Amino acid sequence: SLAGVVIAVDGPAAAGKGTLARRLAESLGLSYLDTGLLYRATGRRLLDEGADPADPARAEAAARALTPEDLRRPDLRGPAADRAASAVAAIPAVRAALLDWQRDFGRTHGAVLDGRDIGTVVFPEAPVKLFVTASDEERARRRWLELRGRGVEADPAQVLAELRARDAQDASRATAPMKPAGDALLLDTTALDAEAAFAAAWALVRERLG
Ligand code: CDP
Ligand code: CDP
Numbered sequence: 784s785l786a787g788v789v790i791a792v793d794g795p796a797a798a799g800k801g802t803l804a805r806r807l808a809e810s811l812g813l814s815y816l817d818t819g820l821l822y823r824a825t826g827r828r829l830l831d832e833g834a835d836p837a838d839p840a841r842a843e844a845a846a847r848a849l850t851p852e853d854l855r856r857p858d859l860r861g862p863a864a865d866r867a868a869s870a871v872a873a874i875p876a877v878r879a880a881l882l883d884w885q886r887d888f889g890r891t892h893g894a895v896l897d898g899r900d901i902g903t904v905v906f907p908e909a910p911v912k913l914f915v916t917a918s919d920e921e922r923a924r925r926r927w928l929e930l931r932g933r934g935v936e937a938d939p940a941q942v943l944a945e946l947r948a949r950d951a952q953d954a955s956r957a958t959a960p961m962k963p964a965g966d967a968l969l970l971d972t973t974a975l976d977a978e979a980a981f982a983a984a985w986a987l988v989r990e991r992l993g
Contacts, residue, residue, distance in 0.1 A: 791901035794915035818898035826867025836870035902964035914963035
């Protein structure tokens with residue numbers, strides 16, 4: 784039985800982690816948690832307060848005060864929210880404040896979690912870990928299309944530059960940097976649409992779970 788199984792899906796921005804993780808969860812009857820929302824909601828609280836998202840004490844307090852409603856806010860996407868999320872995510876006390884909550888979620892339901900450090904820090908014992916990538920240009924194209932779908936005509940070069948800057952920050956921070964776990968399965972989706980990426984991931988997951 785899959786009850787209690789945790790699947791980790793990590794990777795850089797707009798690689799298709801969420802789309803894939805949600806589908807895996809549905810197919811396996813597991814819960815799904817988008818852990819990026821925790822950092823986005825924390826960063827958003829600081830923006831609301833007019834505080835610097837890189838302020839450790841304010842950011843920790845905001846992370847500890849998160850409510851389920853915060854995670855449902857409609858303004859958690861977009862360039863300002865992206866930057867604020869990455870800034871608070873570099874603060875060790877913020878990550879510590881969110882750790883138990885993520886672990887409890889996974890342990891209670893069995894779940895697919897997507898983020899940056901699920902396979903390395905949150906659930907290093909997860910039996911299945913995927914690290915989803917795609918070229919920078921393809922990921923920027925996907926994010927640009929998403930923005931357009933929300934009525935935002937962004938500058939493609941700026942979307943690419945912001946995505947690269949955020950990946951660099953996420954990969955270089957001292958605490959829980961974005962990186963594949965040693966036993967992660969790498970899935971390059973540059974040439975795969977969401978359907979093909981799911982099919983490839985499904986085969987890998989079936990193989991690992993036996
Ligand atoms: O969670 P993450 O930021 O990694 O990406 P996402 O929100 O799941 O996907 C970003 C966009 O890429 C969405 O509009 C997806 O439909 C699209 N996409 C995908 O998810 N997977 C592919 N293989 C190709 C495109
Ligand atoms: O959808 P996208 O990949 O652009 O971002 P996200 O997954 O919603 O994550 C937003 C930001 O939160 C990332 O740039 C990271 O700085 C941070 N994050 C993290 O540090 N650890 C996680 N497990 C999830 C997100």
